[in-house]
Amino acid sequence: MRIALRLPTSGPDELIDAQRRFHLAAGADIAEAGFDGEADWTLEVEEGEFLWPHGGSLKNVLGSIEAPYGAVCALVRHLVASEADGPLVERAIYRLAPQAPGRGSGPERKLLPRAGGHGRAPRGWYPVEALRLATRASPLSSGQIDRALAEGALVLDTRLRDALRAAASGEPLTFPRPSVAEDAGLALDVAVRGEADVLAAHERLDELEGRLAMVESSLPARLERRLRALVHRRR
Amino acid sequence: MKLVMTLVVRDEADIVEQQLHYHLERGVDFVIATDHRSGDGTTEILRRHEREGHLRLIRENDARFRQSEWVTRMARLAATDHGADWVLNSDADEFWWPREGTLKEILTVTPPRFGVVRGLWRNFVLRPDDERPFYERMTIRRAPDVDPASPYHAQVKVLHRASPEVVVPRGNHDALGRGLALIREWFPVEILHFPIRSGAQLRRKFGAAEAYRAGPDSRLPRHTAAVAARLDTEEEDLESGFAVDDEALEHGLVAGELSLDTRLRDALQGQKALPPALADDACYAAEIDLLLGTDSARRLPGRVRLLERRLEALERRRRARPRLTGS
Numbered sequence: 001m002r003i004a005l006r007l008p009t010s011g012p013d014e015l016i017d018a019q020r021r022f023h024l025a026a027g028a029d030i031a032e033a034g035f036d037g038e039a040d041w042t043l044e045v046e047e048g049e050f051l052w053p054h055g056g057s058l059k060n061v062l063g064s065i066e067a068p069y070g071a072v073c074a075l076v077r078h079l080v081a082s083e084a085d086g087p088l089v090e091r092a093i094y095r096l097a098p099q100a101p102g103r104g105s106g107p108e109r110k111l112l113p114r115a116g117g118h119g120r121a122p123r124g125w126y127p128v129e130a131l132r133l134a135t136r137a138s139p140l141s142s143g144q145i146d147r148a149l150a151e152g153a154l155v156l157d158t159r160l161r162d163a164l165r166a167a168a169s170g171e172p173l174t175f176p177r178p179s180v181a182e183d184a185g186l187a188l189d190v191a192v193r194g195e196a197d198v199l200a201a202h203e204r205l206d207e208l209e210g211r212l213a214m215v216e217s218s219l220p221a222r223l224e225r226r227l228r229a230l231v232h233r234r235r
Numbered sequence: 236m237k238l239v240m241t242l243v244v245r246d247e248a249d250i251v252e253q254q255l256h257y258h259l260e261r262g263v264d265f266v267i268a269t270d271h272r273s274g275d276g277t278t279e280i281l282r283r284h285e286r287e288g289h290l291r292l293i294r295e296n297d298a299r300f301r302q303s304e305w306v307t308r309m310a311r312l313a314a315t316d317h318g319a320d321w322v323l324n325s326d327a328d329e330f331w332w333p334r335e336g337t338l339k340e341i342l343t344v345t346p347p348r349f350g351v352v353r354g355l356w357r358n359f360v361l362r363p364d365d366e367r368p369f370y371e372r373m374t375i376r377r378a379p380d381v382d383p384a385s386p387y388h389a390q391v392k393v394l395h396r397a398s399p400e401v402v403v404p405r406g407n408h409d410a411l412g413r414g415l416a417l418i419r420e421w422f423p424v425e426i427l428h429f430p431i432r433s434g435a436q437l438r439r440k441f442g443a444a445e446a447y448r449a450g451p452d453s454r455l456p457r458h459t460a461a462v463a464a465r466l467d468t469e470e471e472d473l474e475s476g477f478a479v480d481d482e483a484l485e486h487g488l489v490a491g492e493l494s495l496d497t498r499l500r501d502a503l504q505g506q507k508a509l510p511p512a513l514a515d516d517a518c519y520a521a522e523i524d525l526l527l528g529t530d531s532a533r534r535l536p537g538r539v540r541l542l543e544r545r546l547e548a549l550e551r552r553r554r555a556r557p558r559l560t561g562s
Contacts, residue, residue: 056513064517123527124420125520127513177510180336180423184344187421191349205538212545 001063003028004039004115011047011135018089018164022050025167026175027057042115048088048133050160051112055177061127062112070119074128075189076108079160083139089164092133094145095157098189108189126186131160155185236339239319239397241309242268243302246439247327248276249432250369253503254327255284261331262338265317266290267309271300275439291317306403310410314397323394324407329356330427330499331394334511334519341423342394350396350415354424355519355526358387360479360493361431369432370503375479376496377487379522381529384461386430389526393417394424406456422523427499434474441466494518 005028007016028043041062043051051074053061065072081091110130111121140148148154163173178186240263244251255266268281268290284290291312295305306324313319321342323331331354333341345352359373379389395401395410402411409417431437441462455463465473479487487493498508511519 055516060513064513066517066521069521122520122524124422124523125516127516127520177335180333180340181344183335183423184341184346184421187418187423188346188349190420191346191418205535205542208542212542212549 001059002030002039002041003058003062004030004042006042006044008045008047008049012088014087015048015089015133015135018087019045019048019050021167022160022164022173023058025163025173026051026053027059029059037115039115041112043112045130046132048135050131050133052129052131052159053175054127054129056175057173058128064127065114066122068119069122070117071111071113071121072128073121073126074110074112074130075126075186076110076130076132077157077189078132078134079157080134080137080154081139082145083141088133088135090161091139093156093158093161094140094148094154095131097153097155098191124190126190129186131157133160236320236343237264237318238262238321238323238339238342239265239267239313239317240323240325241306241313242266242325242327243271243305243309244268244273244277244281244327245271245300246273246275246277248273248280249436250429251277251327252280253368253370254325254330255280255290257330257499257503258323258325259289261333263323264289265313265319267293267312267317269293269295269305269309271295271297271305302407303403303405306407307401310395310397310401310403311399314399314401319397321394322397322401322410324392324403324410326407328429328432329392330429332357332425332427332498334423334425338394338424345418348416349418350398350412351410351417352394352424353391353417353419353422354394354426355422355523356390356392356428357425357496357522359427359429359496359499360387361433361437361474361477362484363478363480364433364474369429370500373429373432374495374497374500375484375487376494377479378492379525381525383529384457386458386462388458389522389529391422391526391530392426420523420527422519422526425519427496431477437462437474437477438466 005023007019023043023045030039043058045051051058055061056064062072078096079092080094080096081088082094084091109126112128145154149156166173240258242251242254247254259266266284266289268284270278270281270292272295278292278294281290281292285292293305293309295301310322310324313322323338325331331338335341341352356379358377358379360375360377362372362375365372377387380387382388390408392407393410395415398412398415400412401415403409404411431440441459462473465476469476479493484493488495502508
């Protein structure tokens with residue numbers, strides 16, 4: 001099985017180099033800008049993006065996708081950097097929580113397609129995270145970070161930094177299965193930020209049901225029911 | 236954290252002991268069971284657990300099967316009388332299997348804004364009957380059916396935060412009430428499901444389906460109605476129609492429709508479970524995908540119909556208002 005990787009054409013050289021090293025260590029075969037016609041999967045990563053598989057290498061995870069599916073979804077998660085000294089990938093160890101202020105709305109998933117393949121991804125399954133470094137945002141001060149961590153808007157996430165350190169020293173990368181708590185965190189991200197289609201329809205129904213229940217239980221409606229009962233008794 | 240399981244049973248003596256033992260060993264602290272007219276020894280098993288102090292038994296002799304009413308009552312009792320934090324509404328043929336960690340670990344890390352967690356049925360097929368208990372014979376799992384009339388259709392059950400106001404609709408597929416928001420796309424629990432275990436149990440279970448018709452919601456669940464109808468017309472052949480013999484097994488394994496799954500057998504024999512492999516994850520993902528597809532096809536229209544009815548009721552009240560103010 002071969003995984004072709006398209007790296008971004010813009011961005012700092014040190015970052016592109018980190019992306020190349022990481023994805024090669026994570027199981028991608030090719031790190032070239034051009035398309036490899038022999039590949040089974042063609043992955044295109046954005047500036048500052050790192051594809052983090054769960055429970056095995058990229059090759060293991062993508063190799064497990066059942067034949068009817070032509071793609072798999074990665075859940076996008078954003079890493080922000082502190083203003084400390086050092087390379088960006090060393091400082092970007094804080095992950096934005098799904099409810100963090102300033103995050104826009106809209107789908108936060110990235111489709112990873114089979115090469116030349118057609119067909120959709122299985123719904124509700126995110127065996128890969130797309131960790132995105134905020135390359136153009138201002139780094140956060142230590143005060144901002146402390147506050148955001150205390151408020152739950154940021155979560156410490158050193159996986160990428162640690163993996164890049166390991167790759168730099170020639171150690172093999174390991175991608176364990178998420179723990180129960182990590183799995184619940186992913187589920188929360190999906191629930192809050194996840195799929196835009198069916199999930200959004202369900203959520204609109206939730207909201208409509210809530211609004212309707214409010215109307216049904218509103219003061220005028222309750223008063224009307226009481227008055228009606230009173231009139232009925234007097235008759 | 237206290238986890239309470241509710242159970243409605245009727246003639247489940249071949250499975251209920253293992254079901255109770257399995258869950259009490261895996262984090263369930265207390266069981267509330269409603270026994271509906273059992274006559275096969277189920278009641279005695281439940282009474283023994285009651286005497287041991289970890290089960291509260293409610294007997295129901297009504298001819299009607301009032302599932303939603305009974306499960307709602309038990310789920311509320313779990314909150315009001317037994318100090319439950321979470322409630323698991325199960326059937327006797329279901330074994331709740333956490334994919335990672337334990338049931339309580341999953342519930343502990345469930346984000347606070349959510350109150351309902353889903354489990355997904357994994358269906359096990361009937362193998363030719365012999366003297367062995369069901370969990371030793373039934374180690375073959377099959378892919379779920381799209382057709383809701385199949386007893387092996389894709390389906391969910393839920394765990395929910397304890398609430399004295401909870402409503403559990405028929406089938407135990409939801410839990411409704413304040414603070415009970417559903418986390419829709421997380422399925423951290425598999426429910427190993429053994430709906431048809433022997434010819435005798437098949438005839439007993441689906442022969443009693445008429446109790447649904449007399450209940451408050453007189454419609455039979457589609458899969459129950461479909462099997463009950465076959466029971467009338469092909470009683471002798473029905474068991475063989477469901478049983479997977481060796482030839483069908485071989486074919487099903489090659490075709491990928493069946494897979495060997497000895498987890499429950501191994502667990503009941505005291506063996507430690509291994510974490511799922513990536514191939515298992517991918518297979519599970521495909522079944523979740525099917526469920527979410529049917530979820531949208533069936534549940535969304537149902538919710539829309541219910542909303543329409545409630546709106547119509549409001550509109551009727553609004554139309555009637557001038558008569559009230561004019562009188």
